[in-house]
Amino acid sequence: MKLAPLSTLIRHHGQPHELPPATAASCLAPHAVAATFDFHTVTWQADGFGFDSTSGEFFTASPTALVVMQSLSEGMTRQQILDRLTTRFEVSHSTAERDLESFLAEIVHLGLTTESN
Amino acid sequence: MNASPIVAVTGLHRGENPQPGSAVIRSLRRVYPELRIIGLVYDSLESGLFSEEDAPDAAFTMSYPGAGVDAFWQRLDAIREIERFDVLIPCLDAEMGPLVDAPEKLRERGIHACLPTAASFKCRDKSKLAELCERTHCRTPQTVAVSDVNALHQAAASLGGNVFVKGRFYEAQHALTPAAREAAYWHMLEQWGAPVLVQENVQGEEYNVIGLGDGRGHMLGSCSIRKMLRTASGKGFGGMVVRDPQLDAIAQSLIAELRWNGPFELEFVKSEGPKGEYCLIEINPRFPAWCDFPSTLNCNLPAAALEQALGWQPREPLRHASPGKFFIRHAIDMTGDIRDLAALTTNGQFFRQPREIIPHPASSRSL
Numbered sequence: 001m002k003l004a005p006l007s008t009l010i011r012h013h014g015q016p017h018e019l020p021p022a023t024a025a026s027c028l029a030p031h032a033v034a035a036t037f038d039f040h041t042v043t044w045q046a047d048g049f050g051f052d053s054t055s056g057e058f059f060t061a062s063p064t065a066l067v068v069m070q071s072l073s074e075g076m077t078r079q080q081i082l083d084r085l086t087t088r089f090e091v092s093h094s095t096a097e098r099d100l101e102s103f104l105a106e107i108v109h110l111g112l113t114t115e116s117n
Numbered sequence: 118m119n120a121s122p123i124v125a126v127t128g129l130h131r132g133e134n135p136q137p138g139s140a141v142i143r144s145l146r147r148v149y150p151e152l153r154i155i156g157l158v159y160d161s162l163e164s165g166l167f168s169e170e171d172a173p174d175a176a177f178t179m180s181y182p183g184a185g186v187d188a189f190w191q192r193l194d195a196i197r198e199i200e201r202f203d204v205l206i207p208c209l210d211a212e213m214g215p216l217v218d219a220p221e222k223l224r225e226r227g228i229h230a231c232l233p234t235a236a237s238f239k240c241r242d243k244s245k246l247a248e249l250c251e252r253t254h255c256r257t258p259q260t261v262a263v264s265d266v267n268a269l270h271q272a273a274a275s276l277g278g279n280v281f282v283k284g285r286f287y288e289a290q291h292a293l294t295p296a297a298r299e300a301a302y303w304h305m306l307e308q309w310g311a312p313v314l315v316q317e318n319v320q321g322e323e324y325n326v327i328g329l330g331d332g333r334g335h336m337l338g339s340c341s342i343r344k345m346l347r348t349a350s351g352k353g354f355g356g357m358v359v360r361d362p363q364l365d366a367i368a369q370s371l372i373a374e375l376r377w378n379g380p381f382e383l384e385f386v387k388s389e390g391p392k393g394e395y396c397l398i399e400i401n402p403r404f405p406a407w408c409d410f411p412s413t414l415n416c417n418l419p420a421a422a423l424e425q426a427l428g429w430q431p432r433e434p435l436r437h438a439s440p441g442k443f444f445i446r447h448a449i450d451m452t453g454d455i456r457d458l459a460a461l462t463t464n465g466q467f468f469r470q471p472r473e474i475i476p477h478p479a480s481s482r483s484l
Binding site for chain 2: 051053054055056057111
């Protein structure tokens with residue numbers, strides 16, 4: 001499986017209420033993500049839909065973004081997450097590392113985790 | 118008091134700026150389907166009068182608030198000669214002042230109501246929010262009350278120019294230019310009287326908390342939402358239940374400080390960014406138009422307010438609505454009858470009759 005852009009994590013505010021852009025969720029390997037898991041205050045579904053019960057915001061994540069979120073929820077280190085990404089997706093270590101750094105910065109900006117995590 | 122209480126509810130128009138009365142009626146009937154409810158209206162075209170599901174059993178026109186307090190009480194007495202209602206649930210801000218200022222007038226008439234004290238009512242006034250928030254360590258936008266155009270422009274300049282101009286009771290307009298500010302000022306003055314409020318613009322997501330205070334500093338129940346959809350005038354048209362301990366704690370501290378009795382709605386903006394803080398925009402001293410939504414989630418605040426007003430034991434504890442449940446408002450057309458309109462317009466009253474059923478020709482055909 002190819003690595004979809006990790007930055008495909010989209011925040012939906014409910015207004016304007018267009019349907020979210022299509023994600024590559026259908027490409028997700030069935031074993032990749034549990035039916036649901038929690039990370040920080042967001043509950044994620046296997047299809048990439050996340051709901052934050054404290055802010056009421058909801059998100060859609062690409063399959064690769066979802067793998068990272070699940071890895072974070074399992075308490076993995078960056079190196080472990082990189083290993084998981086390069087094992088599951090056809091991607092070089094350097095590309096995965098660059099995308100992961102950028103993605104982690106994005107989820108800090110969205111308030112989905114803190115710097116310390 | 119009547120063997121089975123009769124309840125009067127105001128604010129039945131659910132137009133572009135929906136009033137809460139019809140939602141209150143719907144919630145009351147969820148628990149007390151046989152309850153007799155009368156509507157007190159200011160216009161014979163208040164849409165809730167013509168609803169199939171949440172219309173009152175009878176309706177009476179009230180005198181406009183501009184006619185004065187004496188006219189208000191005289192009209193209430195005249196209505197009670199016909200329908201001796203026992204409980205009043207006011208749903209409009211402009212009605213609250215005369216009621217909280219003279220609770221003895223309600224008591225001597227034997228009318229039960231669930232109202233804040235005059236002191237706590239005044240403490241949540243838009244022009245007093247800063248003082249309340251200082252005492253409760255809650256953020257609030259800087260707000261300046263103005264009564265002339267020079268003061269308006271001075272206040273706007275001191276707040277950086279990007280401001281909201283707000284009416285004393287309702288309405289807010291975002292104004293970036295002096296011309297827009299002035300137009301908004303005159304509109305608010307004409308609609309709601311002085312003073313007009315000039316408020317710093319805090320950008321972020323809007324959150325609202327509806328609840329019921331017991332008058333001793335506790336909340337009997339509450340429900341928090343994030344506004345998902347807004348109309349052009351900023352009214353919530355959809356909301357998602359949230360459960361944020363930080364928001365709950367702020368709401369609790371405000372209600373404890375006010376020792377609020379009765380229904381309320383707290384309006385917040387959460388500033389943008391990962392360290393966004395809740396900023397209190399205003400406190401509405403009544404139920405909001407979305408008050409029936411929590412009732413569908415085992416948090417029936419209007420029914421609890423009725424029980425509180427009558428001194429009844431609550432049926433059951435109010436539950437917290439589950440995060441993830443949401444409402445979307447849906448506007449529909451309703452059918453009225455000219456006879457109802459005529460009765461209200463000429464006599465100031467109408468009594469709901471069973472609706473005529475007009476059979477469709479196809480319904481008599483055998484399939």
